[in-house]
Amino acid sequence: MKTKTFLFLALLVVFFSCRKDTSNSNAANNQITKEESGRLVFESYEDFYTLIDDIDNGKKDITTSFPSLLQIIESSAKLEDESKVSHQIEDLKNFNFPISYLKVLNSKGEVKIGNEIIWYHDGKKYFIPVSDEYKIDIMKSSPETITKFCRAGANIIDVDIKNLSVNTSDRHYFPFGDALSAIYQHEFNQVYPPNGGPRKYVHEIRTYFDGYWIGNGVFIWNTRISLIIKMEWKGRKGWKPAGETRDVMVSLNGNAAVNNPGQGGYEIGPVIQKNASLQVNSDYYVPLAKFNGSGELPWNASWALDLWGTIYQHVVGDIPQNEWYNTGTYSSPLW
Numbered sequence: 001m002k003t004k005t006f007l008f009l010a011l012l013v014v015f016f017s018c019r020k021d022t023s024n025s026n027a028a029n030n031q032i033t034k035e036e037s038g039r040l041v042f043e044s045y046e047d048f049y050t051l052i053d054d055i056d057n058g059k060k061d062i063t064t065s066f067p068s069l070l071q072i073i074e075s076s077a078k079l080e081d082e083s084k085v086s087h088q089i090e091d092l093k094n095f096n097f098p099i100s101y102l103k104v105l106n107s108k109g110e111v112k113i114g115n116e117i118i119w120y121h122d123g124k125k126y127f128i129p130v131s132d133e134y135k136i137d138i139m140k141s142s143p144e145t146i147t148k149f150c151r152a153g154a155n156i157i158d159v160d161i162k163n164l165s166v167n168t169s170d171r172h173y174f175p176f177g178d179a180l181s182a183i184y185q186h187e188f189n190q191v192y193p194p195n196g197g198p199r200k201y202v203h204e205i206r207t208y209f210d211g212y213w214i215g216n217g218v219f220i221w222n223t224r225i226s227l228i229i230k231m232e233w234k235g236r237k238g239w240k241p242a243g244e245t246r247d248v249m250v251s252l253n254g255n256a257a258v259n260n261p262g263q264g265g266y267e268i269g270p271v272i273q274k275n276a277s278l279q280v281n282s283d284y285y286v287p288l289a290k291f292n293g294s295g296e297l298p299w300n301a302s303w304a305l306d307l308w309g310t311i312y313q314h315v316v317g318d319i320p321q322n323e324w325y326n327t328g329t330y331s332s333p334l335w
Contacts, residue, residue, distance in 0.1 A: 033062050036112060052098075053290075088108065124143075125152035184311075188200070188201075188322045193318075196315070200239065203229055206228055207303060218294055219296070225290075245279055246313055248279070250311050251309045254271075254288075254307035257270040263295055266289065268289050
């Protein structure tokens with residue numbers, strides 16, 4: 001079996017140390033969220049990450065009185081003229097947040113946790129004291145003046161395996177999660193529903209990294225590896241997310257392990273057993289594994305992934321010839 005390795009962190013550098021209220025009740029799961037100044041509010045990081053995990057695992061969902069970052073990004077994807085998408089939204093799209101973060105963050109990439117306002121910008125997570133909220137716009141205009149921040153996200157970059165110091169061509173390296181593996185893409189012409197045209201299914205593996213500081217200055221971090229099942233349509237300026245309803249099925253087994261974990265443990269994984277059959281009309285996220293750690297990571301910390309089984313997609317009502325079974329075996333895995 002070939003093991004695909006995703007280098008999610010070359011070296012973690014811990015940088016400088018890390019009113020109107022409304023309540024919103026989600027009747028479907030009794031999830032209550034607090035809002036303040038157009039942001040969701042959490043008393044602690046434990047509360048924040050508990051909700052993030054519950055959304056990722058399908059246990060809970062939330063709605064807000066203000067547009068979430070997910071809603072804004074989905075709306076921007078429908079624009080044929082990409083020049084109309086704001087620089088702020090383009091910046092936040094580059095983080096490639098998991099679906100849970102997209103639902104929790106506001107359109108500015110903000111959330112309030114404890115006595116800090118969290119702001120995501122340009123590949124970094126900034127921690128702004130609530131006491132400085134009155135000048136937050138000034139601070140944002142000069143982010144280099146914000147002294148508490150860390151790296152975050154999963155920015156897509158091109159990876160040239162020949163330029164990396166590795167001993168085997170079997171490895172895909174993801175520095176700090178700053179790339180993804182989208183080696184499985186299937187283009188077709190959608191016949192039904194009408195006005196379909198060029199479409200493609202995409203199956204990709206993506207890593208994500210995030211963290212924060214606790215009171216004694218220790219850096220707490222988590223990294224996750226996920227499968228994203230997508231469909232895109234071809235516009236005049238490239239491929240964009242498609243919204244047709246499609247049948248999706250996953251039947252997957254494998255292992256996703258951190259090869260040099262240091263201090264920490266798995267919240268999800270490392271053994272993978274995923275089975276689902278459903279209909280979706282947007283990107284479908286499948287959490288494969290999540291590791292929680294603390295302190296600095298070794299330079300060569302990485303995800304090692306073996307994944308086999310079947311991923312299936314088909315637009316509801318389209319011709320049978322356009323369905324796609326993406327299959328790998330134990331001896332010849334997908335990744």
